[in-house]
Amino acid sequence: MAPERLASGWLGIPASPHPRHEDAGKNLDRVLQAGIGRFTGGISPAAIWMAYVDWIIHLHLSPAKQEELLLDAWNKLGRWNEYGWDLARHAGQAHDTGVRPLPQDKRFIDPTWQQWPFNVAYQGFLMTQQWWHRATTDISGVSRHHEDVVTFGARQLLDMLSPSNFPITNPVVLHETIRSGGLNFWRGAVNAINDWKEEITGKPSEQPYKVGETLAVTPGNVVFRNRLIELIQYTPTTPTVHAVPVLFIPAWIMKYYILDLSPHNSLVRYLVGKGYTVFMISWKNPHANDRDFSMNDYRELGVMAAVNAICSITGAPRVSAVGYCLGGTLLSIAAATMARDGDQRLANMTLFASQVDFKEPGELSLFIDESQVALLESIMWEKGYLDSKQMAGAFHILRSNDLIWSRRLNQYLLGRTETVNDLMAWNTDTTRMPYRMHTEYLRDLFLENKLAEGRYEVSGQPIALTDIRVPIFSVGTLTDHVAPWRSAYKIHLLTDTDVTFLLTSGGHNAGVVSPPGHPNRRYQVGTSAHHAPYIDPEIWHANTPSNEDSWWPEWENWMAARSGDLVMPPRMGKALCDAPGTYVLQS
Incomplete structure (x- = not known):
């Protein structure tokens, strides 16, 4: 008698559970694990x-x-x-x-x-x-x-x-207490109550920065929209522009306007002023009914839909693409897929603080292992997305001295009022991650490192970063805790093309937002031809000359040499609404 039949007849139970029962069992596990996740703040106690x-x-x-x-x-x-x-x-x-x-x-x-x-x-x-x-x-x-x-x-x-x-053990607080007669604690209590109210109501206090009024104000129109993105085309400000348009692909873990902050801090405005036709992807902030958006949806409905729209609107045969953080990872996937499939519409690509090899992803790896990912999957399965507070909490823990204890000292013990700048205002405008996409991202890229190892599949076939032949400009930031610059530097090992690598001072965000004239900025830059021998990152760092000021002009010069002749600005696409659009305003 077959073992399955023996188990079924002798023990009186089915040899294997009915699929529906199996799903019900898994769902019960997920509910339990999601409950644990709520109690622990998303940290796996088992891990x-x-x-x-x-x-x-x-x-x-x-x-x-x-x-x-x-x-x-x-x-x-x-x-x-x-x-x-x-x-x-x-x-x-x-x-x-x-x-x-x-x-x-x-x-x-x-x-x-x-x-x-x-x-x-x-x-x-x-x-x-x-x-x-x-x-x-x-x-x-x-x-x-x-x-x-x-x-x-x-x-x-x-x-x-x-x-x-x-x-009692901090002399700065004691001196301030004596100087103010204890008013620092009164002011600190007021700050704490205001923070508590914001946490309870979910409504941030009034800020001088508002999207569409003081932030993301570079003129333009939304010229394309689907269920995942709005595509913004910015109005030209120069009589002629470079023939090759530029597409920005920000990470969907952030609102796009980190690249279009206040006018003096806007990389978009800077580039438009240098004679480029600039397009920007603005991602939808997903809700529970968007739980099944996949990584491939982000590639097809995001990058590829934008490239199709840009080529149709401008008539340009090729596009320069710029990916920031996770947007750079997605751009690398899209570029490798295009190369595999013979799609030659990519002229060059730029990566801002982006990783394609996740073997050494920095301190974020503390929250990424099998146990932790399983718990996050259960939390996302229950809600349909990863809550923005979950992401913000992880980043705050990674930089607890700066974002938790230093803030507590200044606001609650010293009673100081926090001065908000445009970057800080952007940082509080958080987004969610859809269940399926974030699960695939954590498992396929972080846990299994499939992209770097040639095992990441698109349309049922693996892609290889070595197929990318367009020139690459990669930017790393010196104190990056999200995409460590040595990890970003691995683009040299994983592609077979000319790579220009630039290392700038600052962190993951402040290092990228670095307009000309910004004090205390410096950078190193070097180009490695595809046939040149590999240089270790420590040797590169030690031997590459340092330059003062912003890295933006250095990158713009690189772009100018690869963006074609100056021509009359192309037509604007049919306006669906004015920039910054509607998706960026979703909470």
Whole structure:
């Protein structure tokens, strides 16, 4: 008797569950996991638990490491005591014998931290940080991912206990309290209540920046619309323009107008003023009924629909394409597909802070493993999308010192009013991720790295980035926590074409929004021909000359050499409405 029939007849149960029952079981699992996700803020407790178990077991199996940590703790305690006695002997004036904060750590930069007893307090904190970093790293047998998770978690817990976070141990707060007679705490309470009201009501306070009034005001029209995008064509401002039009593909994780902020910060306005015909994709902000939008929908209804519309409107045979962040990843997929299928309408491509290899995606990988993705899938399955607060929360945790504790210090303890700029206003205008697309993105790109390894399929066939033959301009930003510049630099390894790589100061957003005249900006740039030998990113970084000021003119010169002759501006497409359109206003 067949095993299936034996199981069915002898045990009285079907050998395999009915598909409908199986789906019902999976749905029950998803409901449970989504509930856990709501309670934990979208963080998988299983992922955290596995990381800490891996760490603690291997630490217990490493007596030499334990001895090393005990000796280090004893030495640090001795150094701390010596530091304190040294201060006492020199009337509170510390010599250069303490631990220096990391360059990006601005918590103890105020001179008042050098006064006793605050210098003793922050030195003890920095030594404790050093010890915990040693305790959570370089333990034989611990997986790299689990090591990163435990190290990150320890750092987050320590940052909560930093002496800068408490009035009694922060000299800046104490001095402000004395100076203002305690009014800083009153003002801080008002700020906290206003933030609480915004969180409860979901309505942000009035800001001086509004889309269509002070932001995204470069003149233009929506000339094409489908169920996923609006395509904006900007009005020319020069008597002649380059023959090749430019298409911007922003990430749908953000509103497009980061590229068209206030007029003085607008890359779109800058490019239009240099004689380019500029088009912009504005993505729809998906709701629950858009749950089944796929990555391929974003390619077809987004990039390809825009290219078709631009060629039809302008009569141009080719288009320059610019992808930002996830938009650059999508552009790379589209470009490889076009190359595979013999579509030659792409003249060149530019990637702003974009990755095509996700093996080393930076600290975002802390939230990406099988357990974490499964939990996110359940949350998205229940809602039909990944909520914008979920995304914002992850980014805030990654930069907790800047976005959580520093803000808490300034607004709640010092009672200062936050000065909002256009980039900050854009940052609060968040978007959602549809269930199917974000699942495919996390699994196919982050977890399995299919695009870089030639296993990503479009229309049932794999695509290869090495098929791309058009010149590439890739921009990395020095302090990027979303798309680390060394990861973006891998475009050299994965394509077989001329690559110009530019590394600019700043982070993922502020590094890109870098108009001419912006203070304290610098960049490095170099071009690698497709037949040239590979240069390691560290060697490139060390040997490439640095330039002051904005990188925009450098990129525009590169574009000008590849955008054809100057011609009369093409006709504007039929206007469906004025820019910035309707999709960008969706909440």
